[in-house]
Amino acid sequence: MKRPTERFEGTSNYIATDDLKIAVNAAVALERPLLIKGEPGTGKTVLAYEMAAALNAPLITWHIKSTTKAHNGLYEYDAVSRLRDSQLGDERVHDVRNYLKPGKLWEAFTSPVRPVLLIDEIDKADIEFPNDLLQELDRMEFFVHETGETIRAGIRPVVVITSNNEKELPDAFLRRCFFHFIRFPDDQTMKAIVDVHFPGIKPRLVSEALKTFYEIRDTPGLKKKPSTSELLDWLKLLLVDDVDPATLRETSPNKLIPPLHGALLKNEQDVHLFERLAFLNRREGARPGS
Secondary structure (H helix, E strand, C coil): CCCCEEEEECCCCCCCHHHHHHHHHHHHHHHHEEEEECCCCHHHHHHHHHHHCCCCCCCCEEEEECCCCCHHHHHHECCCHHHHHHHHCCCHHCCHHHHHEEEEHHHHHCCCCEEEEECCHHHHHEEEHHHHHHHHHHHHHEECCCCCCEEECCCCCCCCCCEEECCCHHHHHHCCCEECCCCCHHHHHHHHHHHCCCCHHHHHHHHHHHHHHHHHHHHCCCCCCCHHHHHHHHHHHHHHCCCCHHHHHCCCCCCCCCHHHHCCCCCHHHHHCCCCHHHHHHHHHHHCCC
């Protein structure tokens, strides 16, 4: 495998803004974890995949759950299996290494080439989780008590950490990271993203779809704003059903529910909101002299 390049300039599959490129390259140069925040669907997780492709580096992913503990990223010791094997007289029991399962940090630290390590949705875990990783991410090493050895990173991995801002992260953890907030794409950036996913799509359809999409996001009282990924799903359905762009112009969110709205509106509260807006619009239109 080729030696990873030093700069990230985006890829043909990922539209990166200038400030995001600067953040990625700064984190790589400083050898600090890159902490990426932003609302769901803004491409935080995909960024790590595209960084790995652009830097010609292997990707190691650690998807965090509410039950995840920091130690899971180091290794897990299967004492139950060792006890069972000892009762059965299995020769494997004499080597404790047979019962150690390396975690994602162990895998990243022992990689023969510099990897990209994605710690995805760190805010899902317990509030102590980030603090429990401070030393390991800082020193790039940890101690294995069962064998008495230290696992140390020969090549410091590029660490990408994503957060949906569900929990505040500790100050001590934040100090060790390079932070970047991915702003929701503006109209021009979104057009570029759409062009990547749907090359050759009719500009008129994109224009009307984006107008409707941003109007939906700006609707007061919306519980969940549709994301970039949901816009792409919606556009795919519009193309499959060959929806006329004029139909979108007639169905702005201030008037009627947009066609195939199930791709954009993901809970009954928001659907009811647009139903009420449609009802009020029809009632206004029915008034004499209007």
